[in-house]
Amino acid sequence: ARFVEQNLDADEDEIPDWYELHEFGTLDLNNQSNPDEDVFSLKEERKYGLNGNIKDSIREGGISVRRSVLTKVNLGGGSFVKITSDPPGMLNSEFILQEKNSTYQSVSLNGQIGNYMFSYWEINGVRQTSSFGIGLNRVTEKLDSDKTIVAKYFDKSSDTDLDGIPDWYENQKFGNLTSSGESDPDGDGLKNDEEIKFGLSPLIKDQFYEGGIALRRAKMLNYVKDLSDSSSSFDSDGDGLSDKKEKELGSNASLIDTDGDGYSDYQEFLAGSNLLDAMSFPNQAPNGIYLTNDEILEGEKNGTIIGVFSVSDPNPNSFHTIQLLDQNHSITPKPFFIDKNNTLRTASILDFEKNQKIQVKVRATDEGNLSIEKSFTIRIKNLNEDMDQDGIEDAFDDDMDGDGFSNNEEKEYGSDPMNPQSIANSPPTNIKLSQLKIAENMPKGSFVANISAIDPDINASIQFSLIETNNSKDSINQFFKITPKNKLITQREFDYETTKVFTITIMAFDEFNASSESTFSIEVLNIIEDLDQDGVEDYFDKDIDGDGFSNEEEISFGSDPLNPESLINRSPSDLFLSDSTFLENLPAGTHVGNFLGLDPDKNSTLRYELVDGNGSLNNKHFLVKQDGTLLTNHIFDYENKPNLSVRVRVTDGFDAHFEKIFFLQVEDVFEEPIDRLPIVYTEDAIKGKNSQLQLNGSIVERGDFETEETGFIFHIDGKEPESISAKLDPENLAFKLNIEVTAGENHYFQAYAKTAFGTAYGAIKKFIITDTNKSKAWWNELSPNKIDGWLTDSWIGELMPFENQWAFHLRLQWIYLQSDGNGGFWIWKEENGWIWTNRKSWPFLWSNETGNWLYFIPLDSGYIFYDYSESRLK
Incomplete structure (x- = not known):
């Protein structure tokens, strides 16, 4: 732990060395340094209590809340007071800010909390005592500087010096542990043990007198009466409560103030507070009223906040009501009021030229109806008011609003001399439209009516404008417009079935902006509309275009309910063929398979046909019936053309269609060969690990020539076929090939065997490797x-x-x-x-x-x- 002398300044830069070492670890900086590169030098950072290593930014405030949480700011050199206990937790700790040289009074403490006993108060480390040196149970302190006030508690069983007297008692009475039970600090002949036994103070000398000769009749006779006697009114401590009553209340009949809070048991009994709780004592009146601000600028609107009242009270947690008692009697209406949050606000607009300051008197009342009163002077600050900016302050200006009419003229006429829009001028009246009807479906810019008005002022110039009203759903300017020649025209086509009446408000104003308004209802005339000529007007027709689909169905689908050519229909989405192989040498008209189209629309009627395009090379050799039946139109020879392709279209009832290419295979039929080629068979593929695949082929019949090469024609959708040779096993006439394939794609392979006479092919086979990462179908x-x-x-x-x-x-x-x-x-x-x-x-x-x-x-x-x-x- 590194400690540096508090006032040491080795580099003489007016910054203590302990601060420089603590914040920066070096003595190389001075008051003008700016290590965090913000707008404050190190001297300013220390002055404002900021951190020299953290960059500070300054921003202008936004809109303040109407009433923020009360924040105490020490702008006038106030005193900070910290109230706590030792050990902590014996009372609620506080950190408060009080006015300089004000007085703070603590609560009165006495007795036990848990296992701890209160001993004395300490202020800034100094034990607070009475004139006898006994620790005080309540302190009153003038706050001429910052104070730390601590309530000292000791474990009730603690006896550090083992003298039989608890430490809390010794510290309270003597301020140290040097006395013992045998000591007699007040020299009255009674040892401390005896003083404690008899309930006496060990620091106040007690005296004993022997009695003289008793008079036969004394003026007063004191005696102790049995407390069990119900008629007893004996009061041992003379606090106003009988011993019997104190027994009932649980208080000490030998002590005037049982809980040591500074109030006698009798006072607390009358006030209804707890005689045994030092934190409970009779209510006291508030002792101070404060206002956060006493100035306001003239001309502010009603309800403007001037300041907030606060109250100081000896009783903690007191609640106060602030009441405005008196304001200057000569001012009408009353200038101020206090709201429920004890905030002083303006009740009228204040004028510096009439009153520079106003005296108010307020009363603060606590929940026990005890109160304090105080007067405040509210100062009105002058605002240089020159409404028309002519350089003459309004109080001396004959035409304050600069509208060309003097203040007296405006007052005589009834206009506002402080409002340039209010002048000695009459507004236009009697606004009229030449007609109030317009036919529906008329184009934008169609004439509606002429607008006119009357102005009582001679030679007045009148203009008109459309006015938006609070209850308008849409801007009226979307529907109508007024031309420079005072004609009302349309801004769009109107639909009688949608809106039958428009309500508009027109303002007429003259050259001085004096104006009046009138409201009119424009009626839209119905024109019979029947798009599909079915006798049902379109507005009530559920199928306006008569295409067999309802308006709601078309809108939901996305087609146009006003266009009979725009229908609800989706194209067929796919096309399948039940069989794609057939034998060679069969006559024309042989059935090959059936096409099946897939259409997302229910109950669709589909028809099928061959169409030209990519893959339609062999279309001419086939026939497709409308029901999807595929027939041959040619006798096919396997040896001449084993593989064929056709392009087929499936069309629904609304002519939406889908096209697809199909590959067909002609199967070989055994024929007595002449110079025969070998017969090749494409075996099934075998799947290996991961993406490995084994292609298998075999020669069923060698033919008439020596086999020169065997292998496979391999093909993937969208890619060119490739030939890959594979070694022939001469014993079993089989050959195979291991390849890597891609999951999720269609693969085709065909075994072949090449001779000097030609190449023989097996059937084309197709496979697809399922992607194992995809969910199982x-x-x-x-x-x-x-x-x-x-x-x-x-x-x-x-x-x-x-x-x-x-x-x-x-x-x-x-x-x-x-x-x-x-x-x-x-x-x-x-x-x-x-x-x-x-x-x-x-x-x-x-x-x-x-x-x-x-x-x-x-x-x-x-x-x-x-x-x-x-x-x-x-």
């Missing part, structure tokens, strides 16, 4: 493998599943599936309700409606059920 329990959106190897047959748990089954058509959590599914179909099955039960299905089994029997283009509850097909 609900249909994985049926089959995780989707090809072109179809599950081709599920245990309930081919179907196309969707995220919303609907699926299009190749035979059952549209069905809704819900997993039972155990590998089975509840299936909902409108004709059958809820039915259940699983991998082991299929094709048996349990019917929730009949409580029995159904047996699924597939047909060429559909299905039937055998119903066990009815023992028949259905």
